[in-house]
Amino acid sequence: MAPVLIPPIKIGHIDDVQELTKVRPTTVPERYVRNMAERPTVPTFSSPSQSLDIPVIDLSKLVQGGDDEAARRELMKLAASCEEWGFFQVINHGIDKDLLERIEKVATDFFMLPLEEKQKYPMAPGTIQGYGHAFVFSEDQKLDWCNMLALGVEPHYIRNPKLWPTNPAKFSETLEMYSTKVRKLCQTLLRFIAMTLGLNQDTFNDMFGVSVQAVRMNYYPPCSRPDLVLGLSPHSDGSALTVLQQGLGSSVGLQILKDNTWVPVQPVTNALVINIGDTMEVLTNGKYKSVEHRAVTHKEKDRLSIVTFYAPSYEIELGPLPELVDDNHPCLYRTYYHGEYNRHYVTNKLQGKKKTLEFAKIQTTKISTNLRSHSSVLTTPPIRFLCENMTYW
Numbered sequence: 181m182a183p184v185l186i187p188p189i190k191i192g193h194i195d196d197v198q199e200l201t202k203v204r205p206t207t208v209p210e211r212y213v214r215n216m217a218e219r220p221t222v223p224t225f226s227s228p229s230q231s232l233d234i235p236v237i238d239l240s241k242l243v244q245g246g247d248d249e250a251a252r253r254e255l256m257k258l259a260a261s262c263e264e265w266g267f268f269q270v271i272n273h274g275i276d277k278d279l280l281e282r283i284e285k286v287a288t289d290f291f292m293l294p295l296e297e298k299q300k301y302p303m304a305p306g307t308i309q310g311y312g313h314a315f316v317f318s319e320d321q322k323l324d325w326c327n328m329l330a331l332g333v334e335p336h337y338i339r340n341p342k343l344w345p346t347n348p349a350k351f352s353e354t355l356e357m358y359s360t361k362v363r364k365l366c367q368t369l370l371r372f373i374a375m376t377l378g379l380n381q382d383t384f385n386d387m388f389g390v391s392v393q394a395v396r397m398n399y400y401p402p403c404s405r406p407d408l409v410l411g412l413s414p415h416s417d418g419s420a421l422t423v424l425q426q427g428l429g430s431s432v433g434l435q436i437l438k439d440n441t442w443v444p445v446q447p448v449t450n451a452l453v454i455n456i457g458d459t460m461e462v463l464t465n466g467k468y469k470s471v472e473h474r475a476v477t478h479k480e481k482d483r484l485s486i487v488t489f490y491a492p493s494y495e496i497e498l499g500p501l502p503e504l505v506d507d508n509h510p511c512l513y514r515t516y517y518h519g520e521y522n523r524h525y526v527t528n529k530l531q532g533k534k535k536t537l538e539f540a541k542i543q544t545t546k547i548s549t550n551l552r553s554h555s556s557v558l559t560t561p562p563i564r565f566l567c568e569n570m571t572y573w
């Protein structure tokens with residue numbers, strides 16, 4: 181195969197926000213100051229969004245299963261969460277509290293290391309693994325008030341072992357254990373999500389093949405002007421499912437866009453936040469929503485989130501499931517390889533949901549119910565999507 185030529189990306193000087201808050205706690209450099217339209221409104225208690233909470237799903241009720249009335253009700257709640265919110269919190273998810281605490285500890289310990297130590301795992305410009313700022317492609321792009329450590333986890337060929345911290349000593353071992361448990365949780369959730377759609381419960385797990393799993397740890401230091409900056413730009417996730425753990429005692433920072441209002445996600449003790457990603461929106465032909473979300477900062481408190489992205493293998497061909505397309509539900513998305521979508525996602529800045537899903541939207545005015553008519557849109561042969569030189573997970 182001909183080598184892929186990637187033009188050099190100039191991202192300019194980036195202040196490390198953690199260092200900045202230590203040395204000049206009241207300074208917010210211009211590159212972090214958002215344009216008026218993007219600035220977050222600091223919520224007031226009279227704001228209606230305060231009374232909205234995302235649904236909470238008790239997984240133990242689903243797992244008990246059978247014809248149990250409680251299980252049926254929980255399954256309906258899950259369906260409504262995916263359709264109306266695209267987000268829910270899951271309790272009794274089967275991951276030990278102790279493991280949640282351990283992953284939080286190694287993540288916190290990593291971010292508290294001296295800068296020189298963290299810079300041993302640098303995120304190269306235009307890539308998304310390592311420590312630094314992801315999704316920055318130009319010198320004038322506004323920056324998120326956040327430090328990230330992002331790592332490809334599974335399958336092994338997406339890993340860059342040089343970027344896995346050896347300090348704290350237990351980092352890799354804990355991340356492996358955590359990722360195994362989160363993967364099982366995703367597979368369980370996908371079984372129940374398939375059931376809510378009237379599909380065979382193995383539909384997604386069978387289709388995804390050797391699924392791709394990546395982890396991003398986000399650390400948001402306090403910011404003296406939370407009204408001017410964003411912790412993380414608005415975006416939807418490219419994954420099928422995302423599992424997000426909010427640090428204990430972290431500020432309330434995650435917000436989701438519901439009916440044009442940013443709704444804060446109030447942490448629930450020991451719960452994990454789950455969201456539907458773009459891939460699931462495509463597979464369900466838009467029935468289940470990949471919802472735009474962002475993170476905001478806090479004046480005094482810091483925030484940690486540990487985010488797992490669970491997606492199909494790159495060589496898997498995706499499009500709306502035929503069972504979810506009919507005369508009343510015309511096919512909204514074309515067919516593509518997941519690797520193509522991933523490349524599109526990681527080579528563009530975060531800019532809301534519209535841009536990423538536009539990739540898959542059928543652009544014709546005449547929308548067909550015939551899936552086959554769209555297969556001609558496939559632009560590349562089913563090549564193996566390797567991560568060498570590329571910015572894939």
Ligand SMILES: O=C(O)CCC(=O)C(=O)O
Pocket residue numbers: 396398412417424433434473474475484485487
């Ligand atoms: O920190 C958060 O709560 C949001 C993180 C997130 O959306 C992401 O990493 O994709």
Ligand SMILES: [Fe+2]
Pocket residue numbers: 415416417473
């Ligand atoms: Fe996200």
